[in-house]
Amino acid sequence: QSHATTTKPVTITFWHGMTDQHQVTLNHLISQFNHSQTRYKVVASGQGNFANLQQKITAAAKSQTLPTIAQTAYTNVPTYVQGGFVTPLTPYLKTSDLKDVYPVFLDSASYRGKTYAFPFSKSARVLFYNRKLLAQTGLRIPKTWSELAQDGEKVQVQGLTGVAFDQSFMSELDDLIQQTGTPLVSDKLKVNANSQSALRATHVITDMLNAKTATTAGTDGYGSTQFFAGKTLFYCGSSAAIPIVQASAPKGLKWGTAPLPSYRGRHATSIAGNDLVLFKSASTAQRKVAAAFMKFMLAKPQTTYWAQKTGYLPLTKAAQKDANYQHYLAQHPTAKAANQSLPFGFQDVAFLGYPQYLVALSQATDKMASQHQSPKKAMGTLQTQTEKIIQQNR
Amino acid sequence: MLNAKPTLKSTLIALLYLAPLLLIVGVFTLWPLITTFLMSGYTHYNYFTNHVGGLGMVNFQFLWHDPDFHLALRNTLFFVIGVVPATVFLALGAALLLNRLPQLATFFRTVYFLPFVTSTVAISLVWNWLFHRDNGLLNALLRTHVDWLNDPHYALGALIIVCIWQNLGFNIILFLAGLNHLDPRYQAAANLDGASTWQRLTNVTWPLLTPMTVLITVNAIITNFKVFNQIYALFHGTAGPANADITLMYYLYQKFYVENQYPVAAACGVVLFGLILLITGLAALYFHRHAWWRGGQRG
Amino acid sequence: MKSVKLSLTYLVLTLGALTMLLPFVWMLVTSLQPAATTFTGPQLRLPPAWQWLNYPRAWHAAPFARYCLNSLVVTLTTTVGQLVTSILAAFAFTHLRFYGRRILFNGLIALMMVPGELLLIPNFITMTRLHWVDTYAALIIPWLASIFAMFTLRQAFNTASATTYYAARLDGASNWQYLWQILVPANRPTITAVAVLQIIGSWNAFMWPLIITNFPRLRTLPVGLVTFTSETGTDYPLLMAATVFVIFPLLILYLFLQKYLIAGITRANLKG
Amino acid sequence: MQVQFTDITLRYAQQTVLDRLNFTVQDGELVALLGPSGSGKTTLLNLLAGLLTPSAGHLLFNGTDVTHQDPRHRHVGMVFQDYALYPHLSVLDNIAFPLKMAHVNRATRYAQAQKYAQLVHVDDQLTKFPRALSGGQQQRVALARTLIKQPALLLLDEPLSNLDAALRLELRDEIRRIQRLTGVTTLLVTHDQDDALRIADRIIVLANGRIQQSGTGAALYRHPQNQFVAQFIGTPPINLIDVAAIRPFIHAEIPPERLQQAATFGIRSEALTFTTTNQPILGQLPITLERQLQIGRDQQTLVHSPIGRLISSQVPLTGTQSPTTLFLQAAGSFLFAADGRCLWDGDADA
Amino acid sequence: MQVQFTDITLRYAQQTVLDRLNFTVQDGELVALLGPSGSGKTTLLNLLAGLLTPSAGHLLFNGTDVTHQDPRHRHVGMVFQDYALYPHLSVLDNIAFPLKMAHVNRATRYAQAQKYAQLVHVDDQLTKFPRALSGGQQQRVALARTLIKQPALLLLDEPLSNLDAALRLELRDEIRRIQRLTGVTTLLVTHDQDDALRIADRIIVLANGRIQQSGTGAALYRHPQNQFVAQFIGTPPINLIDVAAIRPFIHAEIPPERLQQAATFGIRSEALTFTTTNQPILGQLPITLERQLQIGRDQQTLVHSPIGRLISSQVPLTGTQSPTTLFLQAAGSFLFAADGRCLWDGDADA
Numbered sequence A: 001q002s003h004a005t006t007t008k009p010v011t012i013t014f015w016h017g018m019t020d021q022h023q024v025t026l027n028h029l030i031s032q033f034n035h036s037q038t039r040y041k042v043v044a045s046g047q048g049n050f051a052n053l054q055q056k057i058t059a060a061a062k063s064q065t066l067p068t069i070a071q072t073a074y075t076n077v078p079t080y081v082q083g084g085f086v087t088p089l090t091p092y093l094k095t096s097d098l099k100d101v102y103p104v105f106l107d108s109a110s111y112r113g114k115t116y117a118f119p120f121s122k123s124a125r126v127l128f129y130n131r132k133l134l135a136q137t138g139l140r141i142p143k144t145w146s147e148l149a150q151d152g153e154k155v156q157v158q159g160l161t162g163v164a165f166d167q168s169f170m171s172e173l174d175d176l177i178q179q180t181g182t183p184l185v186s187d188k189l190k191v192n193a194n195s196q197s198a199l200r201a202t203h204v205i206t207d208m209l210n211a212k213t214a215t216t217a218g219t220d221g222y223g224s225t226q227f228f229a230g231k232t233l234f235y236c237g238s239s240a241a242i243p244i245v246q247a248s249a250p251k252g253l254k255w256g257t258a259p260l261p262s263y264r265g266r267h268a269t270s271i272a273g274n275d276l277v278l279f280k281s282a283s284t285a286q287r288k289v290a291a292a293f294m295k296f297m298l299a300k301p302q303t304t305y306w307a308q309k310t311g312y313l314p315l316t317k318a319a320q321k322d323a324n325y326q327h328y329l330a331q332h333p334t335a336k337a338a339n340q341s342l343p344f345g346f347q348d349v350a351f352l353g354y355p356q357y358l359v360a361l362s363q364a365t366d367k368m369a370s371q372h373q374s375p376k377k378a379m380g381t382l383q384t385q386t387e388k389i390i391q392q393n394r
Numbered sequence B: 001m002l003n004a005k006p007t008l009k010s011t012l013i014a015l016l017y018l019a020p021l022l023l024i025v026g027v028f029t030l031w032p033l034i035t036t037f038l039m040s041g042y043t044h045y046n047y048f049t050n051h052v053g054g055l056g057m058v059n060f061q062f063l064w065h066d067p068d069f070h071l072a073l074r075n076t077l078f079f080v081i082g083v084v085p086a087t088v089f090l091a092l093g094a095a096l097l098l099n100r101l102p103q104l105a106t107f108f109r110t111v112y113f114l115p116f117v118t119s120t121v122a123i124s125l126v127w128n129w130l131f132h133r134d135n136g137l138l139n140a141l142l143r144t145h146v147d148w149l150n151d152p153h154y155a156l157g158a159l160i161i162v163c164i165w166q167n168l169g170f171n172i173i174l175f176l177a178g179l180n181h182l183d184p185r186y187q188a189a190a191n192l193d194g195a196s197t198w199q200r201l202t203n204v205t206w207p208l209l210t211p212m213t214v215l216i217t218v219n220a221i222i223t224n225f226k227v228f229n230q231i232y233a234l235f236h237g238t239a240g241p242a243n244a245d246i247t248l249m250y251y252l253y254q255k256f257y258v259e260n261q262y263p264v265a266a267a268c269g270v271v272l273f274g275l276i277l278l279i280t281g282l283a284a285l286y287f288h289r290h291a292w293w294r295g296g297q298r299g
Numbered sequence C: 001m002k003s004v005k006l007s008l009t010y011l012v013l014t015l016g017a018l019t020m021l022l023p024f025v026w027m028l029v030t031s032l033q034p035a036a037t038t039f040t041g042p043q044l045r046l047p048p049a050w051q052w053l054n055y056p057r058a059w060h061a062a063p064f065a066r067y068c069l070n071s072l073v074v075t076l077t078t079t080v081g082q083l084v085t086s087i088l089a090a091f092a093f094t095h096l097r098f099y100g101r102r103i104l105f106n107g108l109i110a111l112m113m114v115p116g117e118l119l120l121i122p123n124f125i126t127m128t129r130l131h132w133v134d135t136y137a138a139l140i141i142p143w144l145a146s147i148f149a150m151f152t153l154r155q156a157f158n159t160a161s162a163t164t165y166y167a168a169r170l171d172g173a174s175n176w177q178y179l180w181q182i183l184v185p186a187n188r189p190t191i192t193a194v195a196v197l198q199i200i201g202s203w204n205a206f207m208w209p210l211i212i213t214n215f216p217r218l219r220t221l222p223v224g225l226v227t228f229t230s231e232t233g234t235d236y237p238l239l240m241a242a243t244v245f246v247i248f249p250l251l252i253l254y255l256f257l258q259k260y261l262i263a264g265i266t267r268a269n270l271k272g
Numbered sequence D, E: 001m002q003v004q005f006t007d008i009t010l011r012y013a014q015q016t017v018l019d020r021l022n023f024t025v026q027d028g029e030l031v032a033l034l035g036p037s038g039s040g041k042t043t044l045l046n047l048l049a050g051l052l053t054p055s056a057g058h059l060l061f062n063g064t065d066v067t068h069q070d071p072r073h074r075h076v077g078m079v080f081q082d083y084a085l086y087p088h089l090s091v092l093d094n095i096a097f098p099l100k101m102a103h104v105n106r107a108t109r110y111a112q113a114q115k116y117a118q119l120v121h122v123d124d125q126l127t128k129f130p131r132a133l134s135g136g137q138q139q140r141v142a143l144a145r146t147l148i149k150q151p152a153l154l155l156l157d158e159p160l161s162n163l164d165a166a167l168r169l170e171l172r173d174e175i176r177r178i179q180r181l182t183g184v185t186t187l188l189v190t191h192d193q194d195d196a197l198r199i200a201d202r203i204i205v206l207a208n209g210r211i212q213q214s215g216t217g218a219a220l221y222r223h224p225q226n227q228f229v230a231q232f233i234g235t236p237p238i239n240l241i242d243v244a245a246i247r248p249f250i251h252a253e254i255p256p257e258r259l260q261q262a263a264t265f266g267i268r269s270e271a272l273t274f275t276t277t278n279q280p281i282l283g284q285l286p287i288t289l290e291r292q293l294q295i296g297r298d299q300q301t302l303v304h305s306p307i308g309r310l311i312s313s314q315v316p317l318t319g320t321q322s323p324t325t326l327f328l329q330a331a332g333s334f335l336f337a338a339d340g341r342c343l344w345d346g347d348a349d350a
């Protein structure tokens, strides 16, 4: 990498997986950053969708041609650390720089005591509801999963479906088990997939599926397809999808969002999305620029702008309290639910082998959904698989 | 010439002709293959730092014990057996029909070629619709209520149909090129010799088309063993309901790019490679016995 | 009898043609739908209003003009290159005698079986070693050889008349001249078929161009199509609009090459 | 099978190859088709076989219109000019092919094929593929393949052109024998007039898209209807002289008005004799001997005369005494009009 | 160019086609190669052209060993038995192809091609592709293509087999003329003995992998070295009779020990005469006439005699008086040993 001279700005490269409007928004912010001073320059380039981006990072890491920073999921961090090509942000970002960030974003972003991931494009799962059907059936927005299940039974006789999930209900399952107090995989990497409480939580969803009061999207991909057909009361989806749902909802369909119901008196909503990581190959100067860029993104105007334009969650408390953003929420009430979920948001613990675990989880849910495998069996398999994965990667 | 034997000189000359191809294939196919073979034997391997913990059969043992791999293997074999013969015969049939059209041949040829250029996304969406349980055309026509894509019993069949359909255009073009090369005199002679259309096909056209059939069969075996994109598109990024459509290639992809299990993926690649080699070898052997009339000189 | 058979032929072909046409029609119709309507699931229904503006919108969503140029350059060079290397190799395999001919040929066929996904990263590493990342060389050179094309041409050359070869050699043609002046023109339909297939292959190549380039400057059309998908869904109308103009050149080309797929001269009237 | 051409025309893109042809071949007849290269003989056979459809006109088999009938149902056997052997079948399988198509069982058809292979002397090549056969062997296999199916109409397109003299005679006679035996209507295209004259019941001369003459070999030779036929039939070729040049030498009586109309005078080589016989003589020609050629037991003499160079086949090989005059016999002399019509025929009219 | 075969052997998989062949063709000579179908004539030409490499032995051109030389550098022109025209080139381009390979400029080569097309009378077919030509037209194009390059060695594999008699004569003489003019060494394979006898300086008879005899046409006809040659050359074929059967009818002196050794007696058709001439006579045969055939100006008579059926070409067409005896001339009579060798030749030895 070229050394910074007084005249030439230090340039860092940034690979991301943002497309279409999100990319436009991102580019706008980056050019703001580049114009805000003359010493640094961020050069961003889109690398396709997230799957493509992952492949590029793998290839670049292998051939040592990584950019300075890249967008990736914090759950990849353990792999990157093991590969030895990612560097902690701590020396460049002081705790004070991050103090305003919602803790949920940072808690699991640290690995082995060091922070590697910087939250970037984050979303939460929310409950979409069909206003008209709700009014018709005289139901209220469910506060708990059991309410949701009962609602499903109630409307079934009218030929309506209670709730639609996406292709896989693993986020919802993750939430439910989290709400039992013992997460699927604990911070100490203890696996609780087939614990009594986890199985009970699993039954909440599988019972609905078996009773046909709930459906999964299958090859439709997203439950919204079902939801739009107007025969489904609720839809569990990502807050990131709200803008798209907005654009494609049929004319007559009136809908709203709410935080996901609670289970056993507890609220927990999983936060998904991507983070930024800094690669070891970057020079010290570049690392500093990267830090500067991250700080820039955390600043109130940028964060609110980002959240408003993309529908992702605002990263800092300050941003959420920002009048501007509150005004935006008032105008876009559907965006509220995700924000309301932030206080009880959580993220999975990251560990080496997490991607394998995720595949196993998705297979388990899939087996329960499409083969009606019993939770005991599916979760039992998941338990042994996950334990083995953790064991092997220790 | 006719009975020439290879010499050192002729070998050198031939190598000159082969050099460009060999060079590129060597660098961009053979070399990666070798590294893959090597990687499949690494244990405790750090892909990024290139640290090799040791050598062994661990990765193959992993495959041996992995039920997903078994499923992938079974699905792949089933899929290939389902697709290849159908592909070859349907393409041949369509090419023969297209070849004898007095009118509109251009139009039909273009239409049959369309799926080949139409984007996989559009195709998978349309098939998603055709196969859809509630508002799908297939169920409407068959008066059934089958969830083709989300029922593990049907999902592999659906994939087979889509793959046959999509590769048809490609193979039709090749068969048409092959048919074009046939000398019409043989058809005329057979016609006079009293051969019916069917007899002409089985006794004259088909044997004379052997070179093209070999090509298409071998190619179909290879591409279908490596099927991946169609699965990915048709099942929205998954391997079908309950892994019903997981194939070796999908397994490999998942292990490599999703689960970061690089040596396992390499081992799967080796198995896949060996398997295709075996089956293609058998097919080639079969055809070889039927094509030796071309004479020992060339062939 | 003949006409019954013929109408049956037409019937069967027309039914087949309809299924072949369907995705294409669907693509066209979808490309004219208002934004995001197809999110309600795939179905063939006419758009309430034809959104012709989808096309310019899609065109401007990514630097398609630049992509188009790159695609053209890459497709042309790789196709021509592949044809040349394959023709040379196929000729050697069919017309030259040399040691190890069988083994070498079978070895190459075996290499066809290597899954492409395994090649991606090793080749990427090769490219970085060569410092070819972000160059046309990286986009083109690895694709200058195709075993499949070689295999196809070899099968065609194998059936060429042997005496014509001898005649040409006696007429003073070198192997090289025979190859280009007799063998290649005489196998025009097969060569065209191979070319068409390669063109489509190169034109639709996605993963390699994306991996090997870091900036839009060198990217090709299929990379542009990613613009319309995101983690939460796909903008099908725009994607289809873009797809239409991405594949349009292929269709035109195919229609143009169609007549070369059929050998006009060797299929002249039947002769005794 | 009786074959009838009615007003058949065949055009290729630019060229009319057959022009309103009318003729009939009787059931069981063996007709030889003669004609210059490119005159449409193969085309005519292809029409009969159904491989070509006439541009106009009708083709009748036993009175039934078969113009548009499928070749397969015509029961026609054909030896193609370029053989068209199936390259993927061995000699035995090639010969047995028509029987296989007729679902004859394996043992019977191979036995039959063996028999026909013997007939054409390729029984030592049975396992070879066509590629490994010599030209003549291929031709014989093609002949065997055609004969084995015992067609109702046999079309032979120069079936013996690549065979040596001995084999050619043998197979020619064999074809004739089989034809006689089975009574199959046969059309034989040949360039060998010897073959035609010897085995055909009738010869048809085709040229310029039309039938020039049809008749027995002797009739064509001795009474050609036009200059083309006279010129085409017979070796050495007929001597053709300008009538004006020869007139002074003719003493016998030729109808003067004929002589008036005529443009060309034709003299067969055997009509120029060294001695007089009991045949009528038209005149005498002073000559000088130019060259004599012995071919087998045959000799030809090239002489120089006031009316140009002439060929005679009746001058004995000369040791010492060289002839100075030749007699012009009436038999073998013809008068042709400018349009080619034969006006006077020394054999018939004198 | 002088061509020399030394001990050349050629084997295919199972079969030895040429067996230790030795012969020389002198510079400028035109040699005709005769032999039964499948005897290896094409194989021999392929050896000369370099398309085949002998299994053993050496091939010398002007004394230089060219056994392993590339065909391209041999300056050989060849008309293939199956023509081998380039299917995608028009007639004109086909003919011009060798000149194109020699980098002759476009205008010149087309002018030349036009000229040669005229020579073989295909100048009205120049824009057609080979598939649209008749068999004879294709053959002529092949001939033109070979002649145009003016090779140092001309190999013609039955170049006229598909042409009508008139054209055949014309082109045969044309080939001879060109050959004389350019002095190109030429090997001509033909089944037409007439052609061979007429234009070849020398004839080589090939059979059973060996050269049976080589010499002028007359020599081969009149003094065959073995029974094969006697049988092979000449139409109608020679009459062959068991010596024992004919012995009683022979009155003239034939060396008795020869007669003892001999197995077969051969009589040419013209050696059976109706009248005596000044030629020596061996004896007289009582006959009954079976059939007479008039072919053109030639007649053949099949007679029945105590020694079997015989063919004579010297019996005049009989009106009323039918002959009852025929004379057996010495010239045209041969004695052959059981192994085929000629023991006694009535022309030379009597």
Ligand SMILES: Nc1ncnc2c1ncn2[C@@H]1O[C@H](COP(=O)(O)OP(=O)(O)OP(=O)(O)O)[C@@H](O)[C@H]1O
Binding pocket: D125, D131, D132, D133, D134, D135, D136, D137, D162, E012, E013, E015, E017, E035, E036, E037, E038, E039, E040, E041, E042, E043, E044, E081
């Ligand atoms: N490629 C081959 N493999 C095996 N045998 C062959 C091959 N080519 C020719 N022969 C055999 O060699 C012999 C000589 O063949 P060749 O073609 O030289 O005969 P020819 O004298 O030209 O006959 P013809 O007059 O019929 O053309 C034949 O018996 C033929 O069957």
Ligand SMILES: Nc1ncnc2c1ncn2[C@@H]1O[C@H](COP(=O)(O)OP(=O)(O)OP(=O)(O)O)[C@@H](O)[C@H]1O
Binding pocket: C268, C269, C270, C271, D012, D013, D015, D017, D035, D036, D037, D038, D039, D040, D041, D042, D043, D044, D081, E125, E131, E132, E133, E134, E135, E136, E137, E162
């Ligand atoms: N497919 C075609 N297209 C155009 N012209 C053709 C075609 N086939 C044949 N001809 C022409 O038609 C004429 C007659 O051809 P045909 O093959 O019938 O002749 P032929 O009498 O068999 O001659 P040969 O004795 O040389 O075989 C020739 O002038 C030939 O050039």
Ligand SMILES: [Mg+2]
Binding pocket: D041, D042, D043, D081, D157, E134, E135, E136
């Ligand atoms: Mg012909």
Ligand SMILES: [Mg+2]
Binding pocket: D134, D135, D136, E041, E042, E043, E081, E157
């Ligand atoms: Mg030959």
